[in-house]
Amino acid sequence: MRWPGSWKSPSAIGLLKGTPINWLLVDRDAGLGPVIEEAKRAGLQVAEVASPPAGVDLIAGEWPGVAMSRGGDGASAGPTGVPWVDSNSWKIRLEAARRPGADIWVDAPPKGVAVRPSSYRTAIADAAAYGGRWVISPDAQLAAGLVDGKADALRTWQEIAGAAAFFAMRRPWAAYLPEAVVGVISGFAGDDEFMGQELLNLIGRTNQQYAVLVKTKLPETAFRGLRAVIYVDAQPPAADLRKRILDFVSAGGLLITGPKWGPPPGTPGRDEHPGYAMRALGKGRVAIAKRDPDDPYALASDSALLISHRYELLRFWNGGAVGSYLTVAPDRKRAVAHLLFYADRGADHVSVRIAGRWRKAGMWTPDREGPRAVELEIQQDAVELHLPAVGQYAAAELEV
Numbered sequence: 001m002r003w004p005g006s007w008k009s010p011s012a013i014g015l016l017k018g019t020p021i022n023w024l025l026v027d028r029d030a031g032l033g034p035v036i037e038e039a040k041r042a043g044l045q046v047a048e049v050a051s052p053p054a055g056v057d058l059i060a061g062e063w064p065g066v067a068m069s070r071g072g073d074g075a076s077a078g079p080t081g082v083p084w085v086d087s088n089s090w091k092i093r094l095e096a097a098r099r100p101g102a103d104i105w106v107d108a109p110p111k112g113v114a115v116r117p118s119s120y121r122t123a124i125a126d127a128a129a130y131g132g133r134w135v136i137s138p139d140a141q142l143a144a145g146l147v148d149g150k151a152d153a154l155r156t157w158q159e160i161a162g163a164a165a166f167f168a169m170r171r172p173w174a175a176y177l178p179e180a181v182v183g184v185i186s187g188f189a190g191d192d193e194f195m196g197q198e199l200l201n202l203i204g205r206t207n208q209q210y211a212v213l214v215k216t217k218l219p220e221t222a223f224r225g226l227r228a229v230i231y232v233d234a235q236p237p238a239a240d241l242r243k244r245i246l247d248f249v250s251a252g253g254l255l256i257t258g259p260k261w262g263p264p265p266g267t268p269g270r271d272e273h274p275g276y277a278m279r280a281l282g283k284g285r286v287a288i289a290k291r292d293p294d295d296p297y298a299l300a301s302d303s304a305l306l307i308s309h310r311y312e313l314l315r316f317w318n319g320g321a322v323g324s325y326l327t328v329a330p331d332r333k334r335a336v337a338h339l340l341f342y343a344d345r346g347a348d349h350v351s352v353r354i355a356g357r358w359r360k361a362g363m364w365t366p367d368r369e370g371p372r373a374v375e376l377e378i379q380q381d382a383v384e385l386h387l388p389a390v391g392q393y394a395a396a397e398l399e400v
Contacts, residue, residue: 001136002049002107004143005029010038015146017042019161020168025049025058025107025135052105057095058135061088061108064126065119066321066342085321085342090200090212092132093178094188097212104132110139117156118344118392121163121366125393128167129325129338131174136160163393166366173336173395176327180211181311182303183222183229185245187215191234198296199230206300207324209313215241228254228307232293236262250282256303258289273306315353322347326354337396339387346391353384358398361385365394 001016003026013035024039024046026032036046045053052058067084088106095104106127110119120136127134138146138157145153184203186196203210213222213229215237222244223229229245231237237245246265249255255265256276266281276287287306293299309315314324314337323340337354341347361383362371374396375386385396 001025002109003027003032003035004138004140006140006143007035007147008032009147010034012147013038013042013044015157016044020165021136021161023047023053025052049107055101055103056105057099057102058105058107059088059091059095061091061106061127061134062086063108063111063119063123064088064342065122065344085205085323087126087201087204087323087340087342088132088134089126089130089323089325090197090204092127092130093212094197094200094214096131097214097217098188105135106132107135107137109137112139115139115142116344117159118346120156120160122340122342122392124160124163124167125340125366126323129323129340129393129395136164163366166364170364170395173327176329176334176336178209178211179313179326179328179335180209180225181227181313182208182307183211183213183226185213185215185218185229185231185237185241186233195232195234195293195296199232199299202297203300203303204323206304207312207314207316207319207322208300208304208307209324209326218244223248223253226253227311228256228303230256230299230303231261232256232258232299234260236260246281249284249286252283254284254307255286256289256299256306257286258291258293260292261288264288273302275302276306312353313355317351318347318349319352320347320350322350324352333400335398337398339390339394339396341390341392341394344392346389347387347394348389350387350390351384352387352396353379353382354396354398355382356398357381358383358400360399362397363387363390363394364397365390367391371397 001021001024003024008031024044027049039046047053064087067086092104123134142153184199186192188196266279266286269278269280272278276289279286313326316322321342325338328335361374361376363374364371377384
């Protein structure tokens with residue numbers, strides 16, 4: 001938790017009793033000495049915001065949710081026409097790929113004059129679903145209401161603590177492995193920072209399940225289970241990386257890249273997209289953009305068509321401003337589909353198709369101790385779930 005600068009009294013530590021909060025991040029302030037001493041007596045650990053604990057990667061994030069238009073009187077729409085969503089999901093996953101084993105904390109203070117209670121639940125779920133932790137940061141109005149003991153503020157605080165506890169009790173999910181159809185290969189820095197990072201951001205908004213592949217840290221199993229990889233860095237790949245990618249294509253995969261790849265591999269094939277020259281290589285295909293890709297949104301959309309929607313792992317109906325992340329247990333007998341609904345009212349009448357031969361499903365939400373029943377329709381190679389009304393987050397736990 002980021003300690004509010006207005007909380008000068010050590011008695012405010014009592015608000016944390018019984019919550020899963022175990023760390024306080026404080027600004028350098030001599031006036032907080034008594035607070036820090038009381039926190040340590042209560043068993044809490046304390047660090048300065050500028051010096052996070054060892055093993056922790058504190059990243060600057062966005063206040064998650066539906067982006068409002070200037071003036072706050074409506075939602076901003078993206079190129080798809082659906083509300084534009086700010087999410088820290090791709091930042092968390094990129095940092096986890098860069099620093100395996102690190103704890104990823106997201107520093108994203110509330111934004112706006114009046115912050116709704118549901119927005120705090122969104123912030124917690126937006127980080128936790130992807131393996132990170134949101135640094136709890138009460139806005140000025142909530143912080144003042146809590147020290148004054150106002151009922152509505154205390155109710156919001158209980159909801160925040162409850163949502164944090166929900167994810168703290170489900171640590172085993174963090175060991176599940178992401179399922180992906182497409183891998184994004186990049187250095188994600190320097191000349192490749194904008195294109196690589198914004199592609200992660202936008203490909204996630206299409207609800208394609210993707211893998212983050214840092215080209216200097218590719219594990220042996222990097223391409224396992226993928227249908228396609230995207231490479232659009234400013235420089236062609238090194239020889240060893242080029243070979244690994246082309247071996248993947250020859251075995252049946254798809255490479256999506258641009259002219260900067262270098263000499264086109266394979267033999268000319270049938271054009272299936274007006275913006276790409278298609279080539280055949282072994283059992284796979286290569287799609288080379290006819291000009292340098294400079295629009296990450298267009299590339300994210302193109303990739304869905306080039307790969308084909310029939311390989312989608314998750315497909316939504318009536319989802320609205322939705323995000324998703326499908327993970328599978330190491331033994332592949334269980335899976336969790338994290339479903340995030342960024343509208344303040346949550347979601348109603350949503351259906352989702354999840355690929356896989358699953359036979360049981362339960363729906364977990366932070367407002368209940370046990371799983372909720374969910375209508376399950378078993379198909380040949382997938383299941384379709386018809387969700388009850390839910391808030392900002394739900395987890396579909398699946399079993400074979």
